[in-house]
Amino acid sequence: MANELRGRRVAILAADGVEQVELVQPRQAVEDAGAQTELVSIRSGEVQAMNQDIHPADRFPVDREVSQVNIDDYDALLLPGGAVNPDNLRQNAAAVAFVRDFVNSGKPVGAICHAPWSLVEADVVRGRTVTSFPSVRTDLRNAGGNVVDQEVVTDRGLVTSRGPQDLPAFNAKIVEEFAEGRHAVPG
């Protein structure tokens, strides 16, 4: 990787319960490619990360509250997993609107593991080919998604992966898609 994301601003939207490795590794990957990242959450302060969903891990400082950001502030959106994280996000109207507006804008979005629940809540899965952690797939199908079981799948700038084991493929693909920039808006 050279400097293909130089000057790009990436929002990482996460809340308590985020799976630590899915926050840290993709952030490192896009920063290594030159991007600037901000951790955006539903509250100021810190986000409590977890390992394997039930083992508390580190806490990460929140850069901005989602109610105070706009999709114009960023070039790409990263949604890490962890079951409790999207469970928190989907209860927050500003978080759901941010995800919906981002996907509908055609700007690239990466979502891994349980993160596609936020896509379900934003109703942006309909007609898209996506993957996720196994437990989320019925909810994706019921939301109108075309669900596949692959390490990484891309549909018009929306990159999804199944879980931590897919991080190398996910990280490479989000760097590629984030570098491509805005895609044709579906519809």
Add this chain to the structure above:
Amino acid sequence: MANELRGRRVAILAADGVEQVELVQPRQAVEDAGAQTELVSIRSGEVQAMNQDIHPADRFPVDREVSQVNIDDYDALLLPGGAVNPDNLRQNAAAVAFVRDFVNSGKPVGAICHAPWSLVEADVVRGRTVTSFPSVRTDLRNAGGNVVDQEVVTDRGLVTSRGPQDLPAFNAKIVEEFAEGRHAVPG
């Protein structure tokens, strides 16, 4: 409460991540009414309970593995919440079949908080009036459920509540419904 559940056998199906108060309090309520309970899970050993989803709480011994039980072994089914708990259950084919068979048999079932995700996975929500934790409601609607926002709702023996704050109402209603026994099978 008198002894209205005397001789009744209640399966409590739960996995790691179960919300402790939603395991302990309903179990106490049905045992106080005379029922015998068994903690059924996807593995032998112990189940790790949580407080507010991300704070590890106590561990509870598993009585039986779900792959080795039958709905004929029980008169009623209790499904506690906690986000990670149904997330684990819905990945286990025996657990999903157990829930599906139980609901379809007309025997009474109580599900609180995030537990209705297991009902979604078993595809037994279609045409039913249910409630749940707020984050689960879009998934219930997408699965064909008629979702309401009430402390407790009962539809042909299926009792659902929103979360820990509803435990008094939930506990009273499951004792009542479990005492009534098998309901007319829907469909």
